[in-house]
Amino acid sequence: xxxxxxxxxxxxxxGRSLKLSCAASGFNFNDYWMGWVRQAPGKGLEWIGExxxxxxxxxxxxxxxxxxxxxxxxxxxxxxxxMSKLGSEDTAIYYCASAIYYSYWGQGVMVTVSS
Amino acid sequence: xxxxxxxxxxxxxxxxxxASISCRSSKSLLHSxxxxxxxxxxxxxxxSPQLLIYQISNLASGVSDRFSGSGSGTDFTLKISKVxxxxxxxxxxxxxxxxxxxxxxxxxxEIK
Numbered sequence: 001x002x003x004x005x006x007x008x009x010x011x012x013x014x015g016r017s018l019k020l021s022c023a024a025s026g027f028n029f030n031d032y033w034m035g036w037v038r039q040a041p042g043k044g045l046e047w048i049g050e051x052x053x054x055x056x057x058x059x060x061x062x063x064x065x066x067x068x069x070x071x072x073x074x075x076x077x078x079x080x081x082x083m084s085k086l087g088s089e090d091t092a093i094y095y096c097a098s099a100i101y102y103s104y105w106g107q108g109v110m111v112t113v114s115s
Numbered sequence: 116x117x118x119x120x121x122x123x124x125x126x127x128x129x130x131x132x133x134a135s136i137s138c139r140s141s142k143s144l145l146h147s148x149x150x151x152x153x154x155x156x157x158x159x160x161x162x163s164p165q166l167l168i169y170q171i172s173n174l175a176s177g178v179s180d181r182f183s184g185s186g187s188g189t190d191f192t193l194k195i196s197k198v199x200x201x202x203x204x205x206x207x208x209x210x211x212x213x214x215x216x217x218x219x220x221x222x223x224x225e226i227k
Contacts, residue, residue: 045158
């Protein structure tokens with residue numbers, strides 16, 4: 001069974017950093033691009049970015065490129081999202097997704113940016 | 116960025132009837148390889164999005180054949196036949212042609 005489990009969310013103060021993880025199992029993690037998508041409360045889906053199999057290509061949505069960093073550890077079957085300079089606009093559920101056309105999604109992790 | 120525009124914002128359907136959702140892109144999603152990179156997702160209440168359809172009309176694994184997709188270039192349609200209560204949620208189209216990937220704003224399907 002394919003599983004993607006996000007972790008690392010929570011309440012964080014404005015201007016601080018936070019790192020999310022996405023643990024993958026049930027498929028060959030090394031064979032797939034991985035992506036992050038977020039959803040602000042009551043809003044639609046926003047693509048954050050993606051990373052290819054060997055981390056040689058990483059794409060971001062332009063507005064987040066200077067704040068967020070995507071990485072992966074194929075030995076640990078884990079995807080990461082390092083977020084910095086967080087603001088209230090970053091409050092959202094963060095999903096990791098994998099496989100062609102994002103066939104698999106995690107359950108999401110909530111990040112709340114507030115003082 | 117490619118803009119994805121969905122309509123309607125919401126639709127209310129009687130169980131057993133059909134529903135159609137439209138998605139329009141600001142640029143053709145047809146790649147030079149002949150593939151059109153348009154997908155549809157359903158996000159049920161309090162759940163993660165689920166892939167329904169990819170490349171305009173290909174059903175994802177395990178998805179009911181009551182769902183069908185059509186269209187070309189910049190205009191696409193998702194049709195849900197014989198709507199059931201489990202179809203309630205928000206439907207999103209998304210383009211995979213180029214980065215940044217962009218989603219439509221979503222169409223909420225409700226049951227009458």
